Amino acid sequence: MNVHDTQVRQKALTLLRNGAKNADVARDLSVPVGTISYWKHLDRAKRGECPGAHQSVCPRCEGDLDETAYAYLLGLYLGDGHIIQNRSMRTPSLSVVCAESWPGLMNACESAMRLVFPNNSVCQVRRKGCREIKVYSKHIWCLFPQHGPGKKHERPIVLESWQRKLVDSHPWEFVRGLIHSDGCRMMNWATRMVQGERKRYEYPRYFFANKSNDIRTLYTDTLDRLGVEWTHCTRDGAPFNISVAKKASVALMDLHVGPKY
Structure with a gap:
């Protein structure tokens, strides 16, 4: 550095x-x-020139939290988000890293941040091959209590009761945020014998990969409540990947989530 x-x-x-x-x-x-x-x-x-610098209203405790946007942003945070506060910073920052190849995702993330933190400015910081969507707020700790020392997969990730109620009310937004951060929609292929001739056919499927057992469980529990069938796909002997491949379940995911863009 x-x-x-x-x-x-x-x-x-x-x-x-x-x-x-x-x-x-x-x-x-x-x-x-x-x-x-x-x-x-x-x-x-x-110098007190930042938008919202004099605002101390917490969107959750004292304000009117946009629950739909928060459910989506929570999914993004659990996947590719992180919170930083060091000695040189008075205010913590929430950042979500988005690949340059997904401009629609970057805009959706920025929009969600603006809705969740209406009194704070949101910016996009250009990095090599990606953008860091960032917001500064003194109330980040209140909205994202899952923050803690170390990597997410090395510590417990448990939703608080108010977050659980919110996710239960907006499950598809939560799933969409998780897919947009650590998931994808892709085309898979296989071959089979048809009248003695081997033919290739393709079908869409959704993948979600995360090292945290807790975060994967949050994802699969939500899929269960939505009636989406899923299976584990191991990687190096560990069940890091969650696959949704059944036709009816993919159709549900397409209706509410869709591919990144």
């Missing part, structure tokens, strides 16, 4: 305050544009 001295950071802030664009500052100072964006955000937050 590159460490930039105080003089470089101060020069960048001076340029930014004078109206220079993030990309231009990054190029002139040979600093990653994501770092420039982060410095600019911290500088604006200290």
Whole structure:
């Protein structure tokens, strides 16, 4: 990790305050544009210029939480999301990493964040081959109590009672978020003998892969309640993959989830 001295950071802030664009500052100072964006955000937050900087209303405890958007965002977080707060940050951030090849997914993620955190700004940080959809909020801990030290598959992931009720009310949004993060819709193929001739045929199926037993169980329990049939597919002897291949179940998934785009 590159460490930039105080003089470089101060020069960048001076340029930014004078109206220079993030990309231009990054190029002139040979600093990653994501770092420039982060410095600019911290500088604006200290001066009280960030949208929603003076808002302290929790969307769940004191506000009007958009439950549909939250169920989808919860699925995204359990898959490809992470929460960060270090000593240099007053406010924690929630980030979901999305591949550049899925612009529709990036827009859906950003939209969900804006609906869940209406008083906070949401940004897209460009990374190599992907985008990091990010929001800063002091109430992230309240909305995502599953956060903790270490990787998700190395610690328990259990929904609180209010989250369980919300997922039960919006199960398809939760499943869609999980598929959009750690799943996919793909075409599988097989061969069979037809009148003495071997023919190939294709059929769609959904896959979901996650190392966390708890997260996979949350997914399969929700599928059970929705009447979607599923099976385990082992990988290196471990049941990391969940497959939905039965025609009726795939049709249900197509109706409510669909392929990423």
